[in-house]
Amino acid sequence: MTDTIEGYNFAYLDEQTKRMIRRAILKAVAIPGFQVPFGSREMPLPYGWGTGGIQVTAGVIGQDDILKVIDQGADDTTNAVSIRRFFSRTTGVKTTERTTEATLIQTRHRIPERALADGQIIIYQVPIPEPLRWLEPSEIETRKMHALQEYGLMHVKLYEDIARFGRIATSYNYPVLVNDRYLMAPSPIPKFDNPKMDNMPALQLFGAGREKRIYAIPPYTKVKSLDFDDHPFEVQRWDGCCGLCGATGSYLDEVILDDQGERMFVCSDTDYCEDRHAEGHVGPLGQAAE
Amino acid sequence: MNLGIDTTTPPLLSVNDIGVDYGHHVGCTDVSFDLWPGEVLGIVGESGSGKTTLLNCLSAQLAPTRGTITYETRIEGARDIFTMSESERRMLMRTDWGLVRQNPRDGLRLGVSAGANIGERLMSVGARHYGDIRNEAAAWLEKVEIDVQRIDDIPSTFSGGMQQRLQIARNLVTEPRLIFMDEPTGGLDVSVQARLLDLLRGLVTRLGLSAIVVTHDLAVARLLAHRLMVMKDGKVIEQGLTDQVLDDPQHAYTQLLVSSILQP
Secondary structure (H helix, E strand, O other): OOOOOOOOEOOEOOHHHHHHHHHHHHHHHHOOOOOEEOOOOOOOOOOOOOHHHHHHHHHHOOOOOEEEEEEOOEOOOHHHHHHHHHHHHHHOOEEOOOOOOOOEEEEEOOOOOOOOOOOOEEEEEOOOOOOOOOOOOOHHHHHHHHHOOOOHHHHHHHHHHHHHHOOOOOOEOOOEEEOOOEEEOOOOOEHHHHHHHOOOOOEEEEEEOOOOEEEEEOOOOOEEEOOEOOEOOOOOOOOOOOOOOOOOOOOEEEEEOOOOOOEEEEEOOHHHHHHHHHOOOOOOOOOOOO | OOOOOOOOOOOOEEEEEEEEEEOOEEEEEEEEEEEOOOOEEEEEEOOOOOHHHHHHHHOOOOOOOEEEEEEEEOOOEEEEOOOOOHHHHHHHHHHOEEEEOOOHHHHOOOOOOHHHHHHHHHHHOOOOOHHHHHHHHHHHHHHOOOOHHHHHOOHHHOOHHHHHHHHHHHHHOOOOOEEEEEOOOOOOOHHHHHHHHHHHHHHHHHHOOEEEEEOOOHHHHHHHOOEEEEEEOOEEEEEEEHHHHHHOOOOHHHHHHHHOOOOO
């Protein structure tokens, strides 16, 4: 165990708060996709940077856990680095960048490319937990719509997409129906990742700090992306492959290289890209591993 | 006058002694009537006479303090609308009923296109085929005399009359049997009013709709309503066939109301 900072409880939050969060999580797991209110605390992080995610992580983390934190798929961006360091200093647990090693993965905006396994837990940072929010401003009304399963309005949004753009143009935070019951916002992950949520062996937890909601998808639960019969759900595709590792089946980020419009596409999941690279895969712009 | 109304069938809506109190103040009281399929009932009266309170109550938006309202549902026969579960009541409101508001901006979704506005009810009862929904929306735009080219325009770019017609199409798309209208022509200029009334009258006859129309405009009542109820201070002071009430008013207030109309 590494050195932890003095004067703080394990995982920063006090035990009563963790207990409250765990109770909310238990309820959320029992009702897949249902948003459970919880007493969100002030965290040493601004709202919108993952206060919900780190409270859920603090609630479930134990001394034997191995933590991985990603932001837009990358392990080395500011948000990921600071949250990882926060937990390593307040708990002393081992951290990792490898998806397969981690027992706990906190994520913003992506699901790792490598399929998650039994026993792993993935925790999403959620800005707006209510999928109906931009369609129906009243919280009373949206709760009633969830209670009575009145989800026609979500299709109005998809209809509007097709009417304006000729296809369903929603590309992230794509609404899903969990366990044939609750409509759920999958947090702003690209719709590319939606199929991974369906029947996932890992437990999926969602925390929204500012909105004070926790929700969950238990392992092996049906998650269906909404669509129309004549406009079925589909994920993004790219013409090229990853410039560094040559992967064609992963989610690619576009990187502008110069002022002449040169660009390259690279895997957004850095761990996946490095793994492939180490296995000897090389893309058109990459150099072979030494 | 043969109204084509079959009074041997059970009434569609049966209202029994309802009353609404706002604290000590009486919103409306002692209202009873039956509405048969295909019948249009007009409710007239001055501002503050309890018309809108009554309409809100009839359309299940406001629970009455006293009395019962029963509706002849398609499947289960007569049901008290206030003892139904909320989900049944909301289902009824978006399938078998329609509610046309005075201000179309209250009844429309202004952020989404005309097509989506019409399609909303279809999607809420489970339509999941984009092409079908769109065809249905286009057909209804035609029925309410809106250019089909405008199906993808948002309603805030429409004129007041068009918005009102769009609101009507949006309500009629699930083929309801009963529609509630609160001052459907309020705020429109007279030529637009005339066309809207013409359209409404055509739709009501063609589809065999029942309707309850609240208005303070006696001309609207005369054109649309088969039967008329005159309200004052929360009470119904006179009711009967429209022509009878308007041509031979019995109650002093009705006489005042009828004689207040300017004759051009």
